[in-house]
Amino acid sequence: MALSRAARVILVGAPGVGKGTQTERMLKKFSELASISSGDLLRKNVRERTPLGIQAEHKMKAGSLVPDTMILRLIINELTNRGWLSDSTIRPYSMYTSSLAMDGEDTVDSVFIPSGLRTSKYQYSESPSASFILDGFPRTAGQARQLDELIPINLVVNISTPTDIIIDRICNRWVHAPSGRVYNTTFNAPKEAGKDDVTGEPLTRRDDDDPEVWKARLKAFKETSQPLLEHYDKKRVLWEVRGNSSDEITPKLLKEFERQFGERD
Ligand SMILES: *[C@@H]1O[C@H](CO)[C@@H](O)[C@H](O)[C@H]1NC(C)=O
Ligand SMILES: *[C@@H]1O[C@H](CO)[C@@H](O)[C@H](O)[C@H]1NC(C)=O
Ligand SMILES: *[C@@H]1O[C@H](CO)[C@@H](O)[C@H](O)[C@H]1NC(C)=O
Numbered sequence: 001m002a003l004s005r006a007a008r009v010i011l012v013g014a015p016g017v018g019k020g021t022q023t024e025r026m027l028k029k030f031s032e033l034a035s036i037s038s039g040d041l042l043r044k045n046v047r048e049r050t051p052l053g054i055q056a057e058h059k060m061k062a063g064s065l066v067p068d069t070m071i072l073r074l075i076i077n078e079l080t081n082r083g084w085l086s087d088s089t090i091r092p093y094s095m096y097t098s099s100l101a102m103d104g105e106d107t108v109d110s111v112f113i114p115s116g117l118r119t120s121k122y123q124y125s126e127s128p129s130a131s132f133i134l135d136g137f138p139r140t141a142g143q144a145r146q147l148d149e150l151i152p153i154n155l156v157v158n159i160s161t162p163t164d165i166i167i168d169r170i171c172n173r174w175v176h177a178p179s180g181r182v183y184n185t186t187f188n189a190p191k192e193a194g195k196d197d198v199t200g201e202p203l204t205r206r207d208d209d210d211p212e213v214w215k216a217r218l219k220a221f222k223e224t225s226q227p228l229l230e231h232y233d234k235k236r237v238l239w240e241v242r243g244n245s246s247d248e249i250t251p252k253l254l255k256e257f258e259r260q261f262g263e264r265d
Pocket of ligand 1 (some may be wrong): 159226233240
């Protein structure tokens, strides 16, 4: 399936709703689509000891959050490296211009000098090959505004699954931690309760699957996601999909992708 224009997509949904699953499935269907994860970019930069990675690591080691400006910078760098974003003064007609109040130079200091902020002009590609699902950022309306000034997201999917269904799902999930084998007590139960089929070792619950932990995460998610979704609703790029399972959601999502980004004749 081919895209006819750039898709710049964000999936929003409660923890456990299956965003990763949907991303994988869309990536398989649309070869032009890439997954860009702020968490992966962060880990990669830390691993490769880039200036940004080193700064971010300092923050994390000090127990602080990595500032939005740094995450945004990681994303800018990634999109620039892929050739989807540029801040050169050469503006091919196929590139669109946006601006961001941030230092355009790729130095670590530039991220931290608010007084030195100046407006950089960015151009982003509308080519179908510049299509991505962005994961992990933005999480707040403020972050969304910053991102929009740089490169506007053009589809935000509000993935909606009833809370009790997600709770059921995570309560039934047990894993064999050493191998990563996942069991589902309703549909894919281990041969012997609580034991891995292959090794006979005990199964555990992932921390994320503790219902109390999940409820706390859901509460935090709701508080930040509502303003985020409202921001995109105002921009007229919000679309909601309902379903009790990933398999129910995928065909609807696929159809919407085709409607919005598919080849038209
Ligand atoms: C997103 O979906 C949730 C869950 O169905 C719903 O409560 C919320 O109102 C939706 N948000 C927006 C902005 O449409
Ligand atoms: C277990 O499998 C069923 C059917 O595929 C699915 O509806 C349910 O969400 C699964 N639960 C987990 C924990 O994966
Ligand atoms: C989804 O789950 C709700 C209960 O939470 C149920 O009322 C509804 O019928 C289910 N939908 C489908 C399509 O199975």
